[in-house]
Every structure is written in structure tokens, then in C-alpha cells.
Amino acid sequence: MRFARPLTGPALAVAAVALATAPAVAGDALDVEVFPSSAVPGTVATVNSRACGSGGSATGDASAVGSGQFTMAPTTLGETAIGQFKVxxxxxxxxxxxxxxxxxxxxxxxxxxxxxAAAPGQQYPKGHVNSGVGGALGPDPVQTAAGVAALAVAAAGGTWLLHRRARGDGA
Structure with a gap:
């Protein structure tokens, strides 16, 4: 099973920033960098390595986590090969x-x-959830406006009845 995808847009920007801040000490024990370093199942992880030198291609192996092999390709960011896999x-x-x-x-x-658990800085799902319970603001603005109007009419009616009762006009 192969989940590798070419780097595009934000993923490439994250990889570039990570490479710019990576330690550049010769013989450094950190030969492979994984971003994010802490991930939840379903996350797409980006892997980069300078171990292969300029223009070097490689095969990544995430079998330990259950993802199998993925392709790493050389980049224009110096002597770095980058690839991706899905946890x-x-x-x-x-x-x-x-x-x-x-x-x-x-x-x-x-x-x-x-x-x-999600790591700090992790993005959380956003948007409407079809749970059957409903919500204050649904995905349909017409239904939202109708609900607000119904509440306004009920509030106005209740206020009018309380005012009438306080004056002694009603029951």
C-alpha cells in the first residue's frame, strides 16, 4: 500500500522551513527528519534527509508504523531528498x-x-457536524434567519403579555 504524494503548496513550505532550521553539523545523528515529529493516525508525514547527497534519490521505509515504502525525490533545496507517507x-x-x-x-x-491525542499546534476539524442534535447556526442561512425571527416574535409576544398583565388588562 503506497500513500506517497508529491509535495505541493503548504507541505513544501513546511519542508523548506524545516530544512532551513535543521542542524548542519557533519556526522549529526539526526540523518532523517520527520514532520510532524509527533503525529496522530491519519496524518500525512513529510520526511527529508541529507544523507543521499546532492541529487540523490532514496526509498523511504515506514513499515515499522505500518505504512510501507515510499519514494523520496531530490529537491532544489540543496542536498535534500523529500518524501511523504500517511500514518x-x-x-x-x-x-x-x-x-x-x-x-x-x-x-x-x-x-x-x-x-x-492531537499535538500542540495541531489543526482541529471545523464546520457543521451532522449529529442529529442540531445547532444554533446550521449550514443554511435561510433556516438560521427563520429561527432568529421566530425567537424574536416569541420574545416580543411574551413581553407584550407580561406588560398587559402588569397593567391589569388581561387575565
Whole structure:
């Protein structure tokens, strides 16, 4: 099963920022970087590595987390290869090794932490949920306006009745 997708738009921007802030020490133990480093099942993770050198392609391996292999391609961002995979819904919490094998035989690895709770900065779902309970503001503005009008009429009627009763005009 293969979930790798080409980098586009925001994912490429995140990868570029991550590369710009990555440590540049020769022989650094962090040969493979995974973004986000802490993910929930269903997240698309971006992997980059400088282990393969300039123009080097590689094959990524996320089998430890259950995603299998994915393709890593060289970028215009220097000596970096980038690829993506999706953390499967069946992934259990824990730390998993994500490895990269370069075309020239070099190997490198990094870690991905899978959690069941969303990490800080994680985006949460937005929008209307069809739960059967309803809500104050539904997806239809006409229904929302009708509900507000009905509440306004009820409030005006209740106020009028209380005023009438206070004056002694009614029951």
C-alpha cells in the first residue's frame, strides 16, 4: 500500500522551513527528519534527509508504523531528498523508526512518535457536524434567519403579555 504524494503548496513550505532550521553539523545523528515529529493516525508525514547527497534519490521505509515504502525525490533545496507517507489509522501510540535507503546504498533513520491525542499546534476539524442534535447556526442561512425571527416574535409576544398583565388588562 503506497500513500506517497508529491509535495505541493503548504507541505513544501513546511519542508523548506524545516530544512532551513535543521542542524548542519557533519556526522549529526539526526540523518532523517520527520514532520510532524509527533503525529496522530491519519496524518500525512513529510520526511527529508541529507544523507543521499546532492541529487540523490532514496526509498523511504515506514513499515515499522505500518505504512510501507515510499519514494523520496531530490529537491532544489540543496542536498535534500523529500518524501511523504500517511500514518495508518491502525497505528498504535509509540515511537517508530523511519528509515531511508539512498540509491548509493547509504542508510539513515529518524523517529516518528504516534499519539492518540492531537499535538500542540495541531489543526482541529471545523464546520457543521451532522449529529442529529442540531445547532444554533446550521449550514443554511435561510433556516438560521427563520429561527432568529421566530425567537424574536416569541420574545416580543411574551413581553407584550407580561406588560398587559402588569397593567391589569388581561387575565
Amino acid at each position: 495508518p489509522a491502525s497505528a498504535q501510540p509509540g515511537t517508530y523508526e523511519i528509515s531511508v535507503k539512498c540509491a548509493d546504498g547509504k542508510r539513515a533513520a529518524g523517529d516518528l512518535m504516534v499519539t492518540l
